[in-house]
Amino acid sequence: MSNKQLADIFYTIADILEIEGVNWKPVAYRKAALSISTLSGDISDYYKNGKLERIEGVGEGIGKKIIEYIKTGKVEKYEELKKKYPIDFDSLRQVRGLGPKKIFSLYKSLGIKNIDDLREAVSKHKLRELEGFGEKTEANLSNTLASVVESTEKRVPLGFMLESAENLVSELRRSGLFNKVEIAGSTRRMKETIGDLDILATSNKPEEAMRFFTKMKEVSDVLVSGPTKTSVELKFGLNCDLRVVEDESFGSAMQYFTGNKEHNIKLRRIALSKGLKLNEYGIFRGDKKVAGESEEGVYSYLGLDYMPPELREDTGEIEAAQVHQLPKLVQYEEILGDLHTHTNDSDGADSLGELVSEAKKIGLKYIAVTNHSYSLRVSKGLDDKRFEALNRRIEALNGKENFSVLKGVELEILKDGSLDLSSKTLLGMDFVIGALHQNISNDRKTNTDRLIKAIESGKLSAIAHPTDRIIGERPPINLDLDKVFEACEKNDVMLEINGYPTRSDLPFDLVKRASKYRVKFSLGSDSHRLAHLRFLRLATAIARRGWLTKKDVINTLTYEQIIKLKR
DNA sequence: GCCGTTTTCGGCCCGACTGTTTTCAGTCG
Numbered sequence: 001m002s003n004k005q006l007a008d009i010f011y012t013i014a015d016i017l018e019i020e021g022v023n024w025k026p027v028a029y030r031k032a033a034l035s036i037s038t039l040s041g042d043i044s045d046y047y048k049n050g051k052l053e054r055i056e057g058v059g060e061g062i063g064k065k066i067i068e069y070i071k072t073g074k075v076e077k078y079e080e081l082k083k084k085y086p087i088d089f090d091s092l093r094q095v096r097g098l099g100p101k102k103i104f105s106l107y108k109s110l111g112i113k114n115i116d117d118l119r120e121a122v123s124k125h126k127l128r129e130l131e132g133f134g135e136k137t138e139a140n141l142s143n144t145l146a147s148v149v150e151s152t153e154k155r156v157p158l159g160f161m162l163e164s165a166e167n168l169v170s171e172l173r174r175s176g177l178f179n180k181v182e183i184a185g186s187t188r189r190m191k192e193t194i195g196d197l198d199i200l201a202t203s204n205k206p207e208e209a210m211r212f213f214t215k216m217k218e219v220s221d222v223l224v225s226g227p228t229k230t231s232v233e234l235k236f237g238l239n240c241d242l243r244v245v246e247d248e249s250f251g252s253a254m255q256y257f258t259g260n261k262e263h264n265i266k267l268r269r270i271a272l273s274k275g276l277k278l279n280e281y282g283i284f285r286g287d288k289k290v291a292g293e294s295e296e297g298v299y300s301y302l303g304l305d306y307m308p309p310e311l312r313e314d315t316g317e318i319e320a321a322q323v324h325q326l327p328k329l330v331q332y333e334e335i336l337g338d339l340h341t342h343t344n345d346s347d348g349a350d351s352l353g354e355l356v357s358e359a360k361k362i363g364l365k366y367i368a369v370t371n372h373s374y375s376l377r378v379s380k381g382l383d384d385k386r387f388e389a390l391n392r393r394i395e396a397l398n399g400k401e402n403f404s405v406l407k408g409v410e411l412e413i414l415k416d417g418s419l420d421l422s423s424k425t426l427l428g429m430d431f432v433i434g435a436l437h438q439n440i441s442n443d444r445k446t447n448t449d450r451l452i453k454a455i456e457s458g459k460l461s462a463i464a465h466p467t468d469r470i471i472g473e474r475p476p477i478n479l480d481l482d483k484v485f486e487a488c489e490k491n492d493v494m495l496e497i498n499g500y501p502t503r504s505d506l507p508f509d510l511v512k513r514a515s516k517y518r519v520k521f522s523l524g525s526d527s528h529r530l531a532h533l534r535f536l537r538l539a540t541a542i543a544r545r546g547w548l549t550k551k552d553v554i555n556t557l558t559y560e561q562i563i564k565l566k567r
Numbered sequence: 568g569c570c571g572t573t574t575t576c577g578g579c580c581c582g583a584c585t586g587t588t589t590t591c592a593g594t595c596g
Contacts, residue, residue: 024579028568059569097585099594132593136586196596224595226584241596243583261580261596268580273573279581 006069007037009078010062012089015100016081026100031057036066040509044070056262056314088114096144097137105132119145155193156238157471159501159538162187164236165197168218172242177209178202180250184257185241188309190541192504193471197240198257206244213242249281252292255299256280262314270302270318278302310544315512329544334556337366338536339431340410340464340498340524345390346371347379349529352393352405358530360403366559368431369394370408370524373420376437381412384425391428404559406430410464415439417453426459430563433496433522435464436477444478451479455487461565462494462522465505472502481510489517494554497546499539500526511546521548523555 014029035056036043046052047070052063065075085107091114092103106112109130110121121127122145127138165187172181178201182188185198203209210230214222219240221233231241245253256264257280271278276285282292283301291301299306304321308329311317320326342348343355350358352369359367371390372381382390391407398404408431412420419426419434426432434454440447454460466484467476488495495514498505503526506514511521523539525532543553550556554565 025568027579031569057569061568097594101593132587134587140585198596224584229583231584256581257596259596265580272580277581281582 003036003039003043006043006066007033008090009069009075010036010065011093013075013078013081015089015093015103016085018100019085019104028057029062032062040507040513086113091115092118095141097140102132105130115145155195157193157501157504158187158191158541159499159504159535161194161197161236161238162538163534164218168197168216168234168240169199171216171218172199172201172213175209175212177205177212179204179247182254184254185259188258189260189312190310190538190545192501192507192538192542194238197234197238199240199242200250200253200257201242201244202247202250203244209244210242245280247293248289249292251294251296252278252282252298253280255295258309258312260313263312263318266314266318267302270304274302276302308544310541311547313508313545315509327547327549330540330548330550330553330556332537332540334550335523335536335540335553336558337364337368337555337562338525338527338533339368339406339408339462339522339555340370340433340496341367341527341533342371342410343369345386346376346381347528352390352397354530355527356397356403356405359533360401362533364533364536365402366404366406366562368406368408368524370410370431370433373409373411375412375414375420381420382409384422387421387425388428406559406562408432410435411460412437413450413454415450417450419454419457419459423459431522432459432461433464433524434460434462434493436468440468440477442478444480447478448480448483451484452487455484455491455493458491460491460493462496463488464496464524465498465500465503465526466495467505467507467510469505469507470502471504481513485514485517485519488514488519494520494522497521497523497539497542498526499523499535499537499542500532501535501538504538504542506542506546508542508545511542511548515546515548515552521553523553 010029010033014026018026035058043066046055047067052058052066065077069075087103087107089103092098106118110126112118112121122138122142125138127133128135165183169181169183172178181199181201184200186194187197206227210225213230214225214232218234219232220235223233223239224231228245229241229243231239234240243253243257268278271283276283282289283298284290291297296306304318305324305326307317307321307326317326338359341355343352344350372379374381374383387409394405394407407429409421409429410433413434413436414420436451469476495506497511521543523536523543525535525539527533554562
């Protein structure tokens, strides 16, 4: 049972209802499906807590079907519809260019039920005869099918491609063909993973500019090309849309293409309720354009405070902006140091000296060196004695050239919740991050009790990457997070926001949830080599996406202030 | 089927591109 399976059921119900010509219900089912597939916790937890109808797009009817699914593993309405239309919508939907109408048309005329049937029909050139299809469509489908397997759900962690994206934009700017070029979309919102790259530009020579873009060395294929919109496939494994708009519409276009979709839809509803029309070209009263040149102008005309892109997820920011209650988010420049790094004393690639000089170079004021403790053998964890020696080396470096190093450890929390180093060693540390790395596939209570025992030890400064998820590899471990947050509040233990791209942990929605408790957050890059220090920026982005302010984040404190926080 | 400063009925975001068709339906974001 999973959120995704349930979401797929609702997507399929939506597709079938659309085929049958039913109005609006498909919209409702899709909306619910989207909400469910992007939920942070398991859907059955929402049911247990009586919060099903708090999920956006879930009302009485869909709520009943969710309960039916949780209790029986099935949704009767779905089973009925599937009997009538035995089509594998889940996989066919993934094929670019196929929507419910075309899928049904293929089924009705050729009996195509799944991807294999489709492959065969395409290879026998059967599609070109069908009404509404043609040779071009058949050829496009043939191309798409060749890559359909690897292309499904290929979201990439933001941190791994942010620099490439920024380089691409710099290259466009250097061409001299554009007036403005900016990154939009989920990259601008600093979402933890991105599915494609959106770039927005203005130009006096749009055709020439588009041609330049399609010929760039980073481009491997051109998917769509028009005067205002061009989509390409990039060699570093992402699709990229470039849109060119007029300068006078740049603000509303930035707003529109930054999203997210739900945020935009809500904005348009607000515009409608004020007798206005909002689109990517501006705000219009009748035919008269009343805003659109700047993004601030768009929000302010709708009676809203300006919202930093990181907040635009439709998780309450619009409502807060209406009553001027948006938080003043922690700024990237306010982060003075990195509180999670490794050297080659455990599993890092570089020496203490190299790490320190690189950190200084990029403008940090301090770092905590937090190597692994003894029991994490695969990472060459240090025992009490080796930490003692390392800490002497750190002390010798300290305070020189306006830079400081905190003596730290990423400490293994053992199977029974006890700690991996002696109390004496831990008391000599400036920053202790407790972590679960091993024996983590236990039940919820076992995991939660183990972590809480460590939190109550009085020896921890923070919990490292609290959910332990690895994006694309493994789901979060089974934990009662509210109990964990509560224990952190009681025992003055911080929560880490780990900016390493495949961790991004805590995730932003849980940061927001945790901040309802009186807890502080520590940011760390989890650097294992010099180039990783840049991931501190991503941890800051998650903090901002989780609505944190300067006072919530201890990396805004100076070294002297942090060591005074000692346990 | 959902939802509410349009509030328990009557709306539901909006435009670009493509391919097929010759004025538009389907798909996508």
